[in-house]
Amino acid sequence: MRHRALAWITLGVALIGVALSMPPAWYPAKTRLLLSTWFGTPGYTSPPATLEPAAETPEAFCPETALDASDEWRNAQEIDGVSLEPVSTCLADNPYAVAAFVRGTNQVSAETLAKSGLTADAVEKGRDLDGDGDPDEIHIRLEVAELNGASPESRELMARYDLAPGIHPGFWVFAPKLAGMATENFESTRARNLLRLPSPAIRVELGDRVRITLENGHYMPHTIHLHGADHPFVDVSGEGNDGVPIASEMPVMPGGARTYELTPRNTGTKFYHCHVQPHVHVMMGLQGLFIIEEDRPNNWLQTLNPGAGQVRAPSAAVREQYDREYDLHYTDVDAELNVRIQQHTDPRVVTQSMHRDYDSTDATADYFALNGRSFPYTFRESLVVVAAEERVLMRTVNGGRDAIALHTHGHTVTVTHRDGVEVPEVARERRDVVSIAPAQRLDLALATSNDGQGAYGPGIWLFHDHGNRAVTSDGIGPGGHISAIVYQQYLADSGRPRTQGVSLDNYFTEAYYARRTPVWQSYAPQRLGQAGADRGLQVRLLLVALFMGLALAAAWALVSAKPKS
Amino acid sequence: MNENTDRLPRDCVEISGQVEFHVRAGAEFADTFPGSTFTYDQHSLEAPACSLVTVVFENRDEVRHQWMVHGLPRYLYPGGMFHIEANGGETVEGSFIVPSDRQSYLVHCDLTQHMEKGMKAQLLVAGGSGDLWSVPGVSGDFYPAEYPAGALAGWIPVILLVALLGASILLRRN
Secondary structure, three states, rough: HHHHHHHHHHHHHHHHHHHOOOOOOHOHHHHHHHHHHHHOOOOOOOOEEEEOOOOOOOOOOOOOOOOOHHHHHHHEEEEOOOOOOOOOOOOOOOOHHHHHHOOOOOOOOOHHHHHHHHHOOOEEEEOOOOOOOOOOOOEEEEEEEEEEOOOOOOOOOEOOOOOEEEEOOOOEEEEEEEEOEEEEOOOOOEEEOOOOOOEEEEEEEEOOOOEEEEEEEOOOOOOOOOEEEOOEOOOOOOEEEEOOOOOOOOOOOOOOEEEEEEEEOOOOEEEEEOOHHHHHHHHOOOEEEEEEEEOOOOOOOOEEEOOOOEEEOOHHHHHHHHHHEEEEEEEEEEEEOOOHHHHHHOHHHOOOOHHHHHOOHHHHHHHOEEEOOOOOOOHHHHHHEEEEOOOEEEEEOOOOOOOOEEEEEEOEEEEEEEOEEOHHHHHHEEEEEEEEOOOEEEEEEEEEEEEOOOOOOOOEEEEOOHHHHHHHHOOOOOOOOOOEEHHHHHHHHOOOOEEEEEEHHHHHHHHHHOOOOOOOOOOOOOOEEEEEOOOOHHHHHHHHHHHHHHHHHHHHHHOOOOOOO | OOOOOOOOOOOOOOOOOEEEEEEEEEEHHHHHHHOOEEEOOOOOEOOOOOOOEEEEEOOOOOOOOOEEOOOOOOOOOOOHOEEEEEEEOOEEEEEEEEOOOEEEEEEEEEOOOOOOOOEEEEEEEOOOOOOOEEHHHHHOOOOOOOOOEEEEEEEHHHHHHHHHHHHHHHHHHH
């Protein structure tokens, strides 16, 4: 009997304890109002103080040790008779590789070839068939490289490639044929700079006899489909030439090779991509710009533009009309897809994961890249650098899942060609938003005359998708494919834009994109910083748990005790 | 390639002898090792201390492959590397002199994912210093791939039931 009484008392005390230790905000509003009429409003307790975040050391804006950030690579120069335009952004393509792409890897000096890192057959240039001073037989060899892949020996990513600080989804790309190692050196897992996203932009001349050999050193079957570029369905021997496994030919199996042939009869900005399981392979990065230039005498083209971006040796026809030329390749990433090559190493398991377990109809894009980088890395290499009174050609392709509403600050652009087909003069209009459907190409002409219509004068003018998801990286902004039209005077010698707003340092940390840094930490660290933990709440919750435990124990004792007969 | 047929490693007084390997590479050899894509036909090669090693590397695929050794003395081999690279269908030959230490050297193809998908071997000098990880046919993976347990998984409840029954019978007897 005494035990039962004790249990009842314990239960009562415990329930009162639960009620008293509960955070007051959990009581119904009416109860709280009633209590305040009895006891008055509660006194002021100071909310938790703003936390000091862990100190993060930002990466240098321009990587200090990178060769591609050195003047040796950025300067205007002539290599093996090829004149290269200077690069004003902080990172530049290897000029020896660019020269080799212009002259042909089979034509450049041994020294240039060695410095390019390419094989001698990467881009072979042959005879001048029409006698106009430039080669018309072009043989390009492409391999398939996997970036940020897995290893059965290590948890590190193999051939590491960063989209932005701390963001490194797995990618597949068509890559120029490189001699030697895939990484910077034996000690590094970082991919060499020609192994990158996006696949290189390809340039050929109208009427060239073009051969593109896909040497498939990847562990899955692949093809090349020349989207929009004039090519026959079968080649002269009757072999399929459209790159479509369900219609024209067997895909190129691992270890195999196939040569695609075309002699294009029309010009324009086209596209190329893998057509094996394209809903997965194209989105993994197996896609690139394919540009057919107009025929001109002595028209030595930069056959490959690695990672797209500035064209350092524009064609004769482009130089007639424009002062500068940029290839702008937009892509997006569904992290749920691209992570799969990092989760498995057995190609059978990878195949199941990517092609059966993954459902592309449920895909949502998490990351957005311009020329293979997301902000802030776009500011290192994907800027459109201009000067006043210039005409600039921007060849854009949307390689992503969704349409892009590309908006240019401070400028209007004119669409001169859509999918490589010229827009009639009368139908052209200046726009500050242009829509680009998936796989669509738009040639955009930008005029930098400060006339209040085409341009509002010098500055650092952003351009970005105005469907505002794409200005974030997995929802953290600023990120995604934000880039800018930057006038030369707004660019420091290092290539860093002379921005006048907030410090960009926070964005050069992994912590920011890992959601650990308050977004306005650099200039509102106190009022809008990270609120600290509520210690009082922690104590109350602990007490609630203890009293509830006690109440349960007492209740159990009452229920299980046998009443005396 | 960093070929070297005459400069001796500091710890060698002379070339102790010659060994020659004819290594074939390609996707066709991977069929022996489920879950791999490319590999060599030989995965564990042995060479005496201070010997001159000649490798005839036959690439049976239509894509590039490499036979690359790491960890050699850097004063003889830039980057510590001897490496043969063969285009599809090519056979390329090269020689190098190994030091005297008992050492297991990594041999691989450095095209992306080729080593990870099976193109890995080891060169054991003077008997070697143990097997490297993930050499097909020689050693296991440090992070083995995970596969489904298959039909066995469906039998787990039945096995549990039988175990419980057995246990209860035993307990009753006691």
